[in-house]
Amino acid sequence: MLTEFYKEERVPLEKAFGKAYPSYFLDPDAEYQALVHSCGVIDLTHWRILRAQGKDVTEVIVKEDVAVDGVSHDHGVLGVEGPKAKDVIYRLLGAGRLPKSPLAVVEREFEDFTILVIQNSATGEPGYHVRVPAGEVLRIRNYLVQAARGSDGLPVGLAVWKRRRTENGLAWY
Numbered sequence: 001m002l003t004e005f006y007k008e009e010r011v012p013l014e015k016a017f018g019k020a021y022p023s024y025f026l027d028p029d030a031e032y033q034a035l036v037h038s039c040g041v042i043d044l045t046h047w048r049i050l051r052a053q054g055k056d057v058t059e060v061i062v063k064e065d066v067a068v069d070g071v072s073h074d075h076g077v078l079g080v081e082g083p084k085a086k087d088v089i090y091r092l093l094g095a096g097r098l099p100k101s102p103l104a105v106v107e108r109e110f111e112d113f114t115i116l117v118i119q120n121s122a123t124g125e126p127g128y129h130v131r132v133p134a135g136e137v138l139r140i141r142n143y144l145v146q147a148a149r150g151s152d153g154l155p156v157g158l159a160v161w162k163r164r165r166t167e168n169g170l171a172w173y
Helices: 004-009 027-036 085-093 135-148 158-167
Strands: 013-016 019-022 040-041 076-083 105-110 113-118 127-133 154-156
Touching: 004 013, 004 019, 027 040, 027 154, 027 158, 040 135, 076 085, 076 135, 085 113, 085 127, 085 135, 105 158, 127 135, 135 154
Parallel strands: 040 154
Antiparallel strands: 013 019, 040 076, 076 127, 105 113, 113 127
């Protein structure tokens, strides 16, 4: 979803998940320090969110070959991870309820659309992932990057994402 933007900005790209992702934005060491000590904004637009709802949903186990239909590309996911991730999400959405446990979801209104906020991490750092309409991904991404910079955070590329994930023992799949 953001590949053309990265090309225009001359961000070095590498293949991951069958798509081009930023390897780094400015300096991988600075991005790493921001992620660990403040926060990083991560492009997770290849992710899709499947939401199971209902009073009996506590765990989803797939035991056979499964095909998922109706997974649309009309939304994108952005990650905000690190010790100051909550501050950045509050700058985007204002005070209000956020998920309180891993994989919990809260719907929040933003202007004229709904953002899903999920407590989740791709790096092992505390964080949130936000699902926004595809047409709003670049604008929300830029807003999150500006908000992160206000807390000494940075956008984080694939090099740092992979490094921190490995250090925290998270599987790539």
